[in-house]
Amino acid sequence: MAAPTNRAAWLRELNMPLEVGPAEMGKPGPNEVLIKNRAVAMNPVDWMMQYGTFPAGPLPRILGNDVAGDIVEVGEGVTQFAKGQRVLAHCIGLATNESKYGAFQEYAVVPTVGCCVIPDGMKYEDACVLPLAISTASIGLFHEERMGLTTPMDPMEKSQPEEAILVWGGSSSVGSAAIQLAVATKYRVVTTASPRNFDLCRKLGASEVFDHTSPGIVGDLTAGLQKWACRGAFDAIATRDTQLNAAQVLAELGGGGMAVVLAPIKELPATVEARGIYAVSILQQDEALGKAIYRDFLPRALEQGLIKPAPPSDVVEHGVEHIQVAVDKLRAGVSGSKVVVTL
Ligand SMILES: NC(=O)c1ccc[n+]([C@@H]2O[C@H](COP(=O)([O-])OP(=O)(O)OC[C@H]3O[C@@H](n4cnc5c(N)ncnc54)[C@H](OP(=O)(O)O)[C@@H]3O)[C@@H](O)[C@H]2O)c1
Known part of the structure:
Protein backbone atom coordinates (compact mmCIF):
# COMPACT_ATOMS: atom_id res chain seq x y z
CA MET A 1 0.00 0.00 0.00
CA LEU A 130 -13.46 23.25 21.81
CA PRO A 131 -9.66 23.16 22.18
CA LEU A 132 -8.43 26.77 21.75
CA ALA A 133 -11.48 28.10 23.60
CA ILE A 134 -10.95 25.64 26.47
CA SER A 135 -7.26 26.59 26.72
CA THR A 136 -8.02 30.31 26.67
CA ALA A 137 -10.84 30.08 29.20
CA SER A 138 -8.78 27.83 31.49
CA ILE A 139 -5.86 30.24 31.65
CA GLY A 140 -8.21 33.15 32.31
CA LEU A 141 -10.30 31.43 34.98
CA PHE A 142 -7.84 29.19 36.81
CA HIS A 143 -4.33 30.62 36.43
CA GLU A 144 -3.25 32.08 39.76
CA GLU A 145 -2.18 35.34 38.09
CA ARG A 146 -5.52 35.74 36.28
CA MET A 147 -8.81 35.06 38.10
CA GLY A 148 -7.32 32.29 40.22
CA LEU A 149 -10.59 30.33 40.63
CA THR A 150 -10.76 26.86 42.13
CA THR A 151 -9.96 24.38 39.34
CA PRO A 152 -12.67 21.97 38.17
CA MET A 153 -10.88 18.74 39.07
CA ASP A 154 -13.09 18.01 42.07
CA PRO A 155 -16.14 20.17 41.44
CA MET A 156 -18.43 17.92 43.45
CA GLU A 157 -16.43 18.70 46.59
CA LYS A 158 -17.52 22.32 46.49
CA SER A 159 -20.74 23.14 48.31
CA GLN A 160 -23.69 24.92 46.72
CA PRO A 161 -22.59 27.79 44.50
CA GLU A 162 -22.55 31.05 46.37
CA GLU A 163 -19.88 32.71 44.33
CA ALA A 164 -20.40 34.16 40.88
CA ILE A 165 -18.34 35.52 38.02
CA LEU A 166 -19.09 37.80 35.09
CA VAL A 167 -18.37 36.40 31.62
CA TRP A 168 -18.62 39.17 29.04
CA GLY A 169 -19.47 37.63 25.63
CA GLY A 170 -21.04 34.29 26.60
CA SER A 171 -22.05 33.36 23.03
CA SER A 172 -18.49 33.63 21.67
CA SER A 173 -16.34 30.50 21.47
CA VAL A 174 -14.15 31.55 24.37
CA GLY A 175 -17.12 32.84 26.36
CA SER A 176 -19.03 29.55 25.89
CA ALA A 177 -16.03 27.62 27.21
CA ALA A 178 -15.64 30.03 30.13
CA ILE A 179 -19.31 29.61 31.12
CA GLN A 180 -19.09 25.83 31.00
CA LEU A 181 -15.79 25.58 32.88
CA ALA A 182 -16.96 27.96 35.60
CA VAL A 183 -20.32 26.18 35.97
CA ALA A 184 -18.58 22.79 36.07
CA THR A 185 -16.55 24.20 38.95
CA LYS A 186 -19.77 25.28 40.70
CA TYR A 187 -19.53 29.01 40.18
CA ARG A 188 -22.61 30.97 39.15
CA VAL A 189 -22.18 32.77 35.84
CA VAL A 190 -23.77 36.06 34.83
CA THR A 191 -23.11 36.76 31.18
CA THR A 192 -23.89 38.93 28.14
CA ALA A 193 -25.08 38.05 24.63
CA SER A 194 -27.48 39.22 21.96
CA PRO A 195 -31.05 38.09 22.76
CA ARG A 196 -30.92 35.46 19.97
CA ASN A 197 -28.14 33.74 21.95
CA PHE A 198 -29.74 33.90 25.41
CA ASP A 199 -30.90 30.28 25.15
CA LEU A 200 -27.42 29.10 24.15
CA CYS A 201 -25.91 30.77 27.24
CA ARG A 202 -28.62 29.40 29.54
CA LYS A 203 -28.17 25.88 28.15
CA LEU A 204 -24.46 26.17 28.91
CA GLY A 205 -25.39 26.88 32.52
CA ALA A 206 -25.39 30.68 32.87
CA SER A 207 -27.65 31.81 35.72
CA GLU A 208 -28.45 35.16 34.11
CA VAL A 209 -27.94 36.60 30.62
CA PHE A 210 -28.19 40.27 29.66
CA ASP A 211 -28.21 42.02 26.28
CA HIS A 212 -24.79 43.62 25.77
CA THR A 213 -26.32 46.25 23.46
CA SER A 214 -28.66 47.55 26.19
CA PRO A 215 -27.77 51.04 27.45
CA GLY A 216 -28.37 49.83 31.01
CA ILE A 217 -26.02 46.85 30.74
CA VAL A 218 -23.64 47.91 33.54
CA GLY A 219 -26.50 48.36 36.02
CA ASP A 220 -28.21 45.13 34.89
CA LEU A 221 -25.05 43.08 35.39
CA THR A 222 -24.24 44.70 38.71
CA ALA A 223 -27.73 43.93 40.02
CA GLY A 224 -27.50 40.37 38.64
CA LEU A 225 -24.18 39.71 40.34
CA GLN A 226 -25.12 41.31 43.65
CA LYS A 227 -27.05 38.18 44.68
CA TRP A 228 -23.81 36.27 45.13
CA ALA A 229 -20.21 37.04 46.09
CA CYS A 230 -18.50 38.19 42.87
CA ARG A 231 -15.14 36.47 42.23
CA GLY A 232 -14.14 38.54 39.21
CA ALA A 233 -14.73 39.01 35.51
CA PHE A 234 -13.70 37.30 32.29
CA ASP A 235 -13.87 39.52 29.21
CA ALA A 236 -14.05 37.15 26.25
CA ILE A 237 -14.43 40.02 23.74
CA ALA A 238 -12.00 42.68 25.02
CA THR A 239 -12.82 45.70 22.91
CA ARG A 240 -12.19 49.01 24.67
CA ASP A 241 -15.91 49.29 25.48
CA THR A 242 -16.32 45.75 26.82
CA GLN A 243 -13.27 46.16 29.06
CA LEU A 244 -14.53 49.50 30.40
CA ASN A 245 -18.02 48.12 31.02
CA ALA A 246 -16.92 44.84 32.59
CA ALA A 247 -14.44 46.71 34.81
CA GLN A 248 -17.14 49.20 35.78
CA VAL A 249 -19.36 46.33 36.96
CA LEU A 250 -16.51 44.89 39.01
CA ALA A 251 -15.71 48.31 40.48
CA GLU A 252 -19.37 48.77 41.52
CA LEU A 253 -19.08 45.46 43.38
CA GLY A 254 -15.88 46.48 45.17
CA GLY A 255 -13.26 45.61 42.53
CA GLY A 256 -11.33 42.42 41.76
CA GLY A 257 -9.45 40.51 39.10
CA MET A 258 -10.38 40.56 35.43
CA ALA A 259 -9.04 38.23 32.74
CA VAL A 260 -9.02 39.73 29.25
CA VAL A 261 -8.60 37.83 25.95
CA LEU A 262 -6.62 40.68 24.35
CA ALA A 263 -4.28 43.26 25.90
CA PRO A 264 -5.87 45.09 28.85
CA ILE A 265 -6.41 48.80 28.27
CA LYS A 266 -4.77 51.33 30.59
CA GLU A 267 -7.74 53.43 31.74
CA LEU A 268 -9.51 50.90 34.00
CA PRO A 269 -10.65 51.66 37.57
CA ALA A 270 -7.88 51.34 40.16
CA THR A 271 -9.79 48.61 42.04
CA VAL A 272 -9.74 46.33 39.01
CA GLU A 273 -6.66 44.29 38.21
CA ALA A 274 -6.84 43.26 34.54
CA ARG A 275 -4.53 40.63 33.07
CA GLY A 276 -4.19 39.40 29.47
CA ILE A 277 -4.22 35.76 28.35
CA TYR A 278 -1.93 33.79 26.04
CA ALA A 279 -3.74 30.51 25.42
CA VAL A 280 -0.75 28.50 24.16
CA SER A 281 0.93 28.98 27.54
CA ILE A 282 -1.29 26.15 28.87
CA LEU A 283 0.71 23.76 26.67
CA GLN A 284 4.10 25.27 27.49
CA GLN A 285 4.91 27.48 30.53
CA ASP A 286 1.70 26.47 32.36
CA GLU A 287 1.78 22.81 31.42
CA ALA A 288 0.65 21.71 34.90
CA LEU A 289 -2.65 23.49 34.33
CA GLY A 290 -2.78 22.00 30.83
CA LYS A 291 -2.47 18.49 32.25
CA ALA A 292 -5.06 19.24 34.93
CA ILE A 293 -7.56 20.35 32.29
CA TYR A 294 -6.87 18.12 29.26
CA ARG A 295 -5.82 14.94 31.08
CA ASP A 296 -7.59 14.98 34.46
CA PHE A 297 -10.80 16.89 33.79
CA LEU A 298 -11.88 17.12 30.15
CA PRO A 299 -12.17 13.42 29.15
CA ARG A 300 -14.55 12.76 32.06
CA ALA A 301 -16.37 16.07 31.61
CA LEU A 302 -17.04 15.28 27.93
CA GLU A 303 -18.25 11.76 28.80
CA GLN A 304 -20.58 13.12 31.47
CA GLY A 305 -21.81 16.02 29.32
CA LEU A 306 -20.46 18.56 31.84
CA ILE A 307 -18.69 20.19 28.89
CA LYS A 308 -20.47 20.19 25.52
CA PRO A 309 -19.17 21.33 22.16
CA ALA A 310 -20.30 24.97 21.95
CA PRO A 311 -21.13 27.21 20.26
N1 LIG B 1 -5.54 35.59 24.15
C1 LIG B 1 -5.69 34.44 23.54
O1 LIG B 1 -4.87 33.53 23.67
C2 LIG B 1 -6.94 34.23 22.70
C3 LIG B 1 -7.32 32.93 22.32
C4 LIG B 1 -8.49 32.77 21.59
C5 LIG B 1 -9.24 33.89 21.23
N2 LIG B 1 -8.79 35.13 21.57
C6 LIG B 1 -9.56 36.33 21.20
O2 LIG B 1 -10.81 36.25 21.86
C7 LIG B 1 -11.78 36.96 21.11
C8 LIG B 1 -12.99 36.07 20.97
O3 LIG B 1 -12.67 34.95 20.15
P1 LIG B 1 -13.81 33.90 19.81
O4 LIG B 1 -13.25 32.92 18.87
O5 LIG B 1 -14.43 33.46 21.05
O6 LIG B 1 -14.82 34.87 19.04
P2 LIG B 1 -16.16 34.54 18.24
O7 LIG B 1 -16.76 33.28 18.72
O8 LIG B 1 -15.89 34.68 16.79
O9 LIG B 1 -17.04 35.80 18.70
C9 LIG B 1 -18.29 35.99 18.15
C10 LIG B 1 -19.23 36.37 19.26
O10 LIG B 1 -18.80 37.61 19.83
C11 LIG B 1 -19.91 38.18 20.45
N3 LIG B 1 -19.70 39.62 20.60
C12 LIG B 1 -19.21 40.48 19.69
N4 LIG B 1 -19.15 41.72 20.22
C13 LIG B 1 -19.63 41.62 21.49
C14 LIG B 1 -19.81 42.54 22.56
N5 LIG B 1 -19.51 43.85 22.40
N6 LIG B 1 -20.28 42.09 23.74
C15 LIG B 1 -20.58 40.78 23.90
N7 LIG B 1 -20.44 39.85 22.93
C16 LIG B 1 -19.97 40.29 21.74
C17 LIG B 1 -21.07 37.88 19.53
O11 LIG B 1 -22.17 37.75 20.38
P3 LIG B 1 -23.70 38.01 19.93
O12 LIG B 1 -23.82 37.54 18.53
O13 LIG B 1 -24.47 37.20 20.92
O14 LIG B 1 -23.90 39.48 20.05
C18 LIG B 1 -20.65 36.56 18.85
O15 LIG B 1 -21.42 35.47 19.28
C19 LIG B 1 -11.11 37.33 19.79
O16 LIG B 1 -10.66 38.66 19.85
C20 LIG B 1 -9.92 36.40 19.74
O17 LIG B 1 -8.86 36.88 18.95
C21 LIG B 1 -7.68 35.33 22.31
Whole structure:
Protein backbone atom coordinates (compact mmCIF):
# COMPACT_ATOMS: atom_id res chain seq x y z
CA MET A 1 0.00 0.00 0.00
CA ALA A 2 1.29 3.49 -0.89
CA ALA A 3 2.45 5.63 2.07
CA PRO A 4 -0.11 8.29 3.02
CA THR A 5 0.56 11.80 1.77
CA ASN A 6 -0.30 15.15 3.31
CA ARG A 7 -1.82 18.32 1.85
CA ALA A 8 -2.17 21.72 3.49
CA ALA A 9 -3.75 25.14 2.99
CA TRP A 10 -0.55 27.23 2.87
CA LEU A 11 -0.26 30.91 3.71
CA ARG A 12 2.51 31.95 1.29
CA GLU A 13 1.97 35.72 1.30
CA LEU A 14 0.01 38.10 3.54
CA ASN A 15 -3.38 39.21 2.22
CA MET A 16 -3.36 36.46 -0.40
CA PRO A 17 -5.67 33.39 -0.47
CA LEU A 18 -4.43 30.20 1.19
CA GLU A 19 -3.00 27.85 -1.44
CA VAL A 20 -3.59 24.11 -1.28
CA GLY A 21 -0.46 22.07 -1.90
CA PRO A 22 1.64 19.15 -0.67
CA ALA A 23 3.09 19.28 2.84
CA GLU A 24 5.60 17.06 4.58
CA MET A 25 4.13 14.36 6.79
CA GLY A 26 4.95 15.49 10.34
CA LYS A 27 6.92 13.20 12.62
CA PRO A 28 5.78 13.27 16.27
CA GLY A 29 8.59 13.89 18.76
CA PRO A 30 8.61 12.92 22.47
CA ASN A 31 5.25 13.65 24.10
CA GLU A 32 3.63 14.35 20.75
CA VAL A 33 1.19 12.48 18.49
CA LEU A 34 0.40 12.67 14.77
CA ILE A 35 -3.30 13.16 14.03
CA LYS A 36 -5.21 12.45 10.83
CA ASN A 37 -7.38 15.55 10.98
CA ARG A 38 -11.11 14.93 10.45
CA ALA A 39 -12.35 18.44 11.23
CA VAL A 40 -10.78 21.84 11.84
CA ALA A 41 -12.37 24.96 13.36
CA MET A 42 -11.67 28.60 12.46
CA ASN A 43 -10.54 31.21 14.99
CA PRO A 44 -10.17 35.00 14.74
CA VAL A 45 -6.37 34.76 15.00
CA ASP A 46 -6.33 32.73 11.74
CA TRP A 47 -7.71 35.58 9.62
CA MET A 48 -5.80 38.14 11.70
CA MET A 49 -2.54 36.39 10.77
CA GLN A 50 -3.53 36.00 7.13
CA TYR A 51 -4.56 39.65 6.78
CA GLY A 52 -1.74 41.16 8.83
CA THR A 53 -3.49 42.31 12.02
CA PHE A 54 -1.59 39.74 14.12
CA PRO A 55 2.09 38.93 13.45
CA ALA A 56 2.18 36.04 10.98
CA GLY A 57 5.84 35.09 11.56
CA PRO A 58 7.91 33.48 8.84
CA LEU A 59 6.11 32.49 5.61
CA PRO A 60 5.14 30.15 4.07
CA ARG A 61 3.32 28.61 7.00
CA ILE A 62 0.25 26.56 7.91
CA LEU A 63 -2.27 28.34 10.13
CA GLY A 64 -4.95 26.87 12.41
CA ASN A 65 -5.34 26.00 16.09
CA ASP A 66 -8.27 23.59 16.48
CA VAL A 67 -8.50 19.99 15.28
CA ALA A 68 -10.32 16.75 15.94
CA GLY A 69 -9.23 13.49 14.35
CA ASP A 70 -7.60 10.10 14.76
CA ILE A 71 -4.17 9.39 16.24
CA VAL A 72 -2.09 7.65 13.59
CA GLU A 73 1.34 7.71 15.25
CA VAL A 74 2.66 8.33 18.76
CA GLY A 75 6.04 9.81 19.64
CA GLU A 76 8.65 8.51 22.03
CA GLY A 77 7.54 8.22 25.62
CA VAL A 78 3.82 8.51 24.87
CA THR A 79 1.92 6.01 26.98
CA GLN A 80 -1.31 7.88 27.63
CA PHE A 81 -2.45 7.77 23.98
CA ALA A 82 -2.50 5.07 21.32
CA LYS A 83 -2.97 4.76 17.58
CA GLY A 84 -6.61 4.77 16.52
CA GLN A 85 -7.96 6.94 19.36
CA ARG A 86 -10.36 9.73 18.47
CA VAL A 87 -9.17 13.02 19.97
CA LEU A 88 -9.54 16.77 19.97
CA ALA A 89 -6.36 18.86 20.19
CA HIS A 90 -5.02 22.39 20.53
CA CYS A 91 -2.36 22.93 17.84
CA ILE A 92 0.75 24.98 18.61
CA GLY A 93 1.78 26.30 15.20
CA LEU A 94 1.13 29.84 16.43
CA ALA A 95 3.83 29.46 19.09
CA THR A 96 6.37 27.35 17.22
CA ASN A 97 6.07 28.78 13.67
CA GLU A 98 6.65 25.21 12.45
CA SER A 99 4.30 23.97 9.76
CA LYS A 100 3.93 20.45 11.11
CA TYR A 101 2.11 21.98 14.11
CA GLY A 102 -0.53 23.94 12.11
CA ALA A 103 -4.14 22.69 11.98
CA PHE A 104 -5.00 23.55 8.37
CA GLN A 105 -3.68 20.34 6.83
CA GLU A 106 -4.67 16.71 6.57
CA TYR A 107 -2.20 15.53 9.24
CA ALA A 108 -0.91 17.60 12.18
CA VAL A 109 1.53 16.97 15.02
CA VAL A 110 0.21 18.03 18.44
CA PRO A 111 1.64 17.89 21.97
CA THR A 112 -0.15 15.34 24.14
CA VAL A 113 -0.64 17.96 26.86
CA GLY A 114 -3.34 19.64 24.73
CA CYS A 115 -4.94 16.45 23.48
CA CYS A 116 -8.07 14.72 24.83
CA VAL A 117 -9.94 11.54 23.85
CA ILE A 118 -13.52 12.28 22.76
CA PRO A 119 -16.58 10.14 23.57
CA ASP A 120 -17.66 7.55 20.99
CA GLY A 121 -20.84 9.39 20.07
CA MET A 122 -19.22 12.80 19.61
CA LYS A 123 -18.70 13.94 16.02
CA TYR A 124 -15.30 15.35 14.99
CA GLU A 125 -16.99 18.48 13.62
CA ASP A 126 -18.46 19.14 17.07
CA ALA A 127 -15.36 18.24 19.09
CA CYS A 128 -13.07 20.56 17.11
CA VAL A 129 -14.88 23.69 18.31
CA LEU A 130 -13.46 23.25 21.81
CA PRO A 131 -9.66 23.16 22.18
CA LEU A 132 -8.43 26.77 21.75
CA ALA A 133 -11.48 28.10 23.60
CA ILE A 134 -10.95 25.64 26.47
CA SER A 135 -7.26 26.59 26.72
CA THR A 136 -8.02 30.31 26.67
CA ALA A 137 -10.84 30.08 29.20
CA SER A 138 -8.78 27.83 31.49
CA ILE A 139 -5.86 30.24 31.65
CA GLY A 140 -8.21 33.15 32.31
CA LEU A 141 -10.30 31.43 34.98
CA PHE A 142 -7.84 29.19 36.81
CA HIS A 143 -4.33 30.62 36.43
CA GLU A 144 -3.25 32.08 39.76
CA GLU A 145 -2.18 35.34 38.09
CA ARG A 146 -5.52 35.74 36.28
CA MET A 147 -8.81 35.06 38.10
CA GLY A 148 -7.32 32.29 40.22
CA LEU A 149 -10.59 30.33 40.63
CA THR A 150 -10.76 26.86 42.13
CA THR A 151 -9.96 24.38 39.34
CA PRO A 152 -12.67 21.97 38.17
CA MET A 153 -10.88 18.74 39.07
CA ASP A 154 -13.09 18.01 42.07
CA PRO A 155 -16.14 20.17 41.44
CA MET A 156 -18.43 17.92 43.45
CA GLU A 157 -16.43 18.70 46.59
CA LYS A 158 -17.52 22.32 46.49
CA SER A 159 -20.74 23.14 48.31
CA GLN A 160 -23.69 24.92 46.72
CA PRO A 161 -22.59 27.79 44.50
CA GLU A 162 -22.55 31.05 46.37
CA GLU A 163 -19.88 32.71 44.33
CA ALA A 164 -20.40 34.16 40.88
CA ILE A 165 -18.34 35.52 38.02
CA LEU A 166 -19.09 37.80 35.09
CA VAL A 167 -18.37 36.40 31.62
CA TRP A 168 -18.62 39.17 29.04
CA GLY A 169 -19.47 37.63 25.63
CA GLY A 170 -21.04 34.29 26.60
CA SER A 171 -22.05 33.36 23.03
CA SER A 172 -18.49 33.63 21.67
CA SER A 173 -16.34 30.50 21.47
CA VAL A 174 -14.15 31.55 24.37
CA GLY A 175 -17.12 32.84 26.36
CA SER A 176 -19.03 29.55 25.89
CA ALA A 177 -16.03 27.62 27.21
CA ALA A 178 -15.64 30.03 30.13
CA ILE A 179 -19.31 29.61 31.12
CA GLN A 180 -19.09 25.83 31.00
CA LEU A 181 -15.79 25.58 32.88
CA ALA A 182 -16.96 27.96 35.60
CA VAL A 183 -20.32 26.18 35.97
CA ALA A 184 -18.58 22.79 36.07
CA THR A 185 -16.55 24.20 38.95
CA LYS A 186 -19.77 25.28 40.70
CA TYR A 187 -19.53 29.01 40.18
CA ARG A 188 -22.61 30.97 39.15
CA VAL A 189 -22.18 32.77 35.84
CA VAL A 190 -23.77 36.06 34.83
CA THR A 191 -23.11 36.76 31.18
CA THR A 192 -23.89 38.93 28.14
CA ALA A 193 -25.08 38.05 24.63
CA SER A 194 -27.48 39.22 21.96
CA PRO A 195 -31.05 38.09 22.76
CA ARG A 196 -30.92 35.46 19.97
CA ASN A 197 -28.14 33.74 21.95
CA PHE A 198 -29.74 33.90 25.41
CA ASP A 199 -30.90 30.28 25.15
CA LEU A 200 -27.42 29.10 24.15
CA CYS A 201 -25.91 30.77 27.24
CA ARG A 202 -28.62 29.40 29.54
CA LYS A 203 -28.17 25.88 28.15
CA LEU A 204 -24.46 26.17 28.91
CA GLY A 205 -25.39 26.88 32.52
CA ALA A 206 -25.39 30.68 32.87
CA SER A 207 -27.65 31.81 35.72
CA GLU A 208 -28.45 35.16 34.11
CA VAL A 209 -27.94 36.60 30.62
CA PHE A 210 -28.19 40.27 29.66
CA ASP A 211 -28.21 42.02 26.28
CA HIS A 212 -24.79 43.62 25.77
CA THR A 213 -26.32 46.25 23.46
CA SER A 214 -28.66 47.55 26.19
CA PRO A 215 -27.77 51.04 27.45
CA GLY A 216 -28.37 49.83 31.01
CA ILE A 217 -26.02 46.85 30.74
CA VAL A 218 -23.64 47.91 33.54
CA GLY A 219 -26.50 48.36 36.02
CA ASP A 220 -28.21 45.13 34.89
CA LEU A 221 -25.05 43.08 35.39
CA THR A 222 -24.24 44.70 38.71
CA ALA A 223 -27.73 43.93 40.02
CA GLY A 224 -27.50 40.37 38.64
CA LEU A 225 -24.18 39.71 40.34
CA GLN A 226 -25.12 41.31 43.65
CA LYS A 227 -27.05 38.18 44.68
CA TRP A 228 -23.81 36.27 45.13
CA ALA A 229 -20.21 37.04 46.09
CA CYS A 230 -18.50 38.19 42.87
CA ARG A 231 -15.14 36.47 42.23
CA GLY A 232 -14.14 38.54 39.21
CA ALA A 233 -14.73 39.01 35.51
CA PHE A 234 -13.70 37.30 32.29
CA ASP A 235 -13.87 39.52 29.21
CA ALA A 236 -14.05 37.15 26.25
CA ILE A 237 -14.43 40.02 23.74
CA ALA A 238 -12.00 42.68 25.02
CA THR A 239 -12.82 45.70 22.91
CA ARG A 240 -12.19 49.01 24.67
CA ASP A 241 -15.91 49.29 25.48
CA THR A 242 -16.32 45.75 26.82
CA GLN A 243 -13.27 46.16 29.06
CA LEU A 244 -14.53 49.50 30.40
CA ASN A 245 -18.02 48.12 31.02
CA ALA A 246 -16.92 44.84 32.59
CA ALA A 247 -14.44 46.71 34.81
CA GLN A 248 -17.14 49.20 35.78
CA VAL A 249 -19.36 46.33 36.96
CA LEU A 250 -16.51 44.89 39.01
CA ALA A 251 -15.71 48.31 40.48
CA GLU A 252 -19.37 48.77 41.52
CA LEU A 253 -19.08 45.46 43.38
CA GLY A 254 -15.88 46.48 45.17
CA GLY A 255 -13.26 45.61 42.53
CA GLY A 256 -11.33 42.42 41.76
CA GLY A 257 -9.45 40.51 39.10
CA MET A 258 -10.38 40.56 35.43
CA ALA A 259 -9.04 38.23 32.74
CA VAL A 260 -9.02 39.73 29.25
CA VAL A 261 -8.60 37.83 25.95
CA LEU A 262 -6.62 40.68 24.35
CA ALA A 263 -4.28 43.26 25.90
CA PRO A 264 -5.87 45.09 28.85
CA ILE A 265 -6.41 48.80 28.27
CA LYS A 266 -4.77 51.33 30.59
CA GLU A 267 -7.74 53.43 31.74
CA LEU A 268 -9.51 50.90 34.00
CA PRO A 269 -10.65 51.66 37.57
CA ALA A 270 -7.88 51.34 40.16
CA THR A 271 -9.79 48.61 42.04
CA VAL A 272 -9.74 46.33 39.01
CA GLU A 273 -6.66 44.29 38.21
CA ALA A 274 -6.84 43.26 34.54
CA ARG A 275 -4.53 40.63 33.07
CA GLY A 276 -4.19 39.40 29.47
CA ILE A 277 -4.22 35.76 28.35
CA TYR A 278 -1.93 33.79 26.04
CA ALA A 279 -3.74 30.51 25.42
CA VAL A 280 -0.75 28.50 24.16
CA SER A 281 0.93 28.98 27.54
CA ILE A 282 -1.29 26.15 28.87
CA LEU A 283 0.71 23.76 26.67
CA GLN A 284 4.10 25.27 27.49
CA GLN A 285 4.91 27.48 30.53
CA ASP A 286 1.70 26.47 32.36
CA GLU A 287 1.78 22.81 31.42
CA ALA A 288 0.65 21.71 34.90
CA LEU A 289 -2.65 23.49 34.33
CA GLY A 290 -2.78 22.00 30.83
CA LYS A 291 -2.47 18.49 32.25
CA ALA A 292 -5.06 19.24 34.93
CA ILE A 293 -7.56 20.35 32.29
CA TYR A 294 -6.87 18.12 29.26
CA ARG A 295 -5.82 14.94 31.08
CA ASP A 296 -7.59 14.98 34.46
CA PHE A 297 -10.80 16.89 33.79
CA LEU A 298 -11.88 17.12 30.15
CA PRO A 299 -12.17 13.42 29.15
CA ARG A 300 -14.55 12.76 32.06
CA ALA A 301 -16.37 16.07 31.61
CA LEU A 302 -17.04 15.28 27.93
CA GLU A 303 -18.25 11.76 28.80
CA GLN A 304 -20.58 13.12 31.47
CA GLY A 305 -21.81 16.02 29.32
CA LEU A 306 -20.46 18.56 31.84
CA ILE A 307 -18.69 20.19 28.89
CA LYS A 308 -20.47 20.19 25.52
CA PRO A 309 -19.17 21.33 22.16
CA ALA A 310 -20.30 24.97 21.95
CA PRO A 311 -21.13 27.21 20.26
CA PRO A 312 -22.66 24.85 17.67
CA SER A 313 -20.52 24.06 14.64
CA ASP A 314 -21.40 25.52 11.25
CA VAL A 315 -19.83 23.08 8.79
CA VAL A 316 -18.98 25.03 5.65
CA GLU A 317 -17.59 22.26 3.47
CA HIS A 318 -15.37 19.19 3.24
CA GLY A 319 -11.68 19.36 2.28
CA VAL A 320 -8.64 21.63 2.74
CA GLU A 321 -9.66 23.49 -0.46
CA HIS A 322 -12.51 25.06 1.50
CA ILE A 323 -10.56 26.41 4.47
CA GLN A 324 -10.18 29.84 2.84
CA VAL A 325 -13.96 30.19 2.46
CA ALA A 326 -14.35 29.22 6.11
CA VAL A 327 -11.71 31.74 7.29
CA ASP A 328 -13.48 34.48 5.33
CA LYS A 329 -16.85 33.45 6.76
CA LEU A 330 -15.54 33.90 10.29
CA ARG A 331 -13.87 37.19 9.35
CA ALA A 332 -17.24 38.48 8.11
CA GLY A 333 -18.61 37.86 11.63
CA VAL A 334 -20.47 35.07 13.40
CA SER A 335 -23.06 35.01 16.17
CA GLY A 336 -23.22 32.01 18.46
CA SER A 337 -21.60 29.57 16.01
CA LYS A 338 -18.19 28.11 15.14
CA VAL A 339 -17.12 27.83 11.52
CA VAL A 340 -15.79 24.34 10.73
CA VAL A 341 -14.39 22.42 7.73
CA THR A 342 -14.46 18.62 7.75
CA LEU A 343 -11.50 16.76 6.24
N1 LIG B 1 -5.54 35.59 24.15
C1 LIG B 1 -5.69 34.44 23.54
O1 LIG B 1 -4.87 33.53 23.67
C2 LIG B 1 -6.94 34.23 22.70
C3 LIG B 1 -7.32 32.93 22.32
C4 LIG B 1 -8.49 32.77 21.59
C5 LIG B 1 -9.24 33.89 21.23
N2 LIG B 1 -8.79 35.13 21.57
C6 LIG B 1 -9.56 36.33 21.20
O2 LIG B 1 -10.81 36.25 21.86
C7 LIG B 1 -11.78 36.96 21.11
C8 LIG B 1 -12.99 36.07 20.97
O3 LIG B 1 -12.67 34.95 20.15
P1 LIG B 1 -13.81 33.90 19.81
O4 LIG B 1 -13.25 32.92 18.87
O5 LIG B 1 -14.43 33.46 21.05
O6 LIG B 1 -14.82 34.87 19.04
P2 LIG B 1 -16.16 34.54 18.24
O7 LIG B 1 -16.76 33.28 18.72
O8 LIG B 1 -15.89 34.68 16.79
O9 LIG B 1 -17.04 35.80 18.70
C9 LIG B 1 -18.29 35.99 18.15
C10 LIG B 1 -19.23 36.37 19.26
O10 LIG B 1 -18.80 37.61 19.83
C11 LIG B 1 -19.91 38.18 20.45
N3 LIG B 1 -19.70 39.62 20.60
C12 LIG B 1 -19.21 40.48 19.69
N4 LIG B 1 -19.15 41.72 20.22
C13 LIG B 1 -19.63 41.62 21.49
C14 LIG B 1 -19.81 42.54 22.56
N5 LIG B 1 -19.51 43.85 22.40
N6 LIG B 1 -20.28 42.09 23.74
C15 LIG B 1 -20.58 40.78 23.90
N7 LIG B 1 -20.44 39.85 22.93
C16 LIG B 1 -19.97 40.29 21.74
C17 LIG B 1 -21.07 37.88 19.53
O11 LIG B 1 -22.17 37.75 20.38
P3 LIG B 1 -23.70 38.01 19.93
O12 LIG B 1 -23.82 37.54 18.53
O13 LIG B 1 -24.47 37.20 20.92
O14 LIG B 1 -23.90 39.48 20.05
C18 LIG B 1 -20.65 36.56 18.85
O15 LIG B 1 -21.42 35.47 19.28
C19 LIG B 1 -11.11 37.33 19.79
O16 LIG B 1 -10.66 38.66 19.85
C20 LIG B 1 -9.92 36.40 19.74
O17 LIG B 1 -8.86 36.88 18.95
C21 LIG B 1 -7.68 35.33 22.31
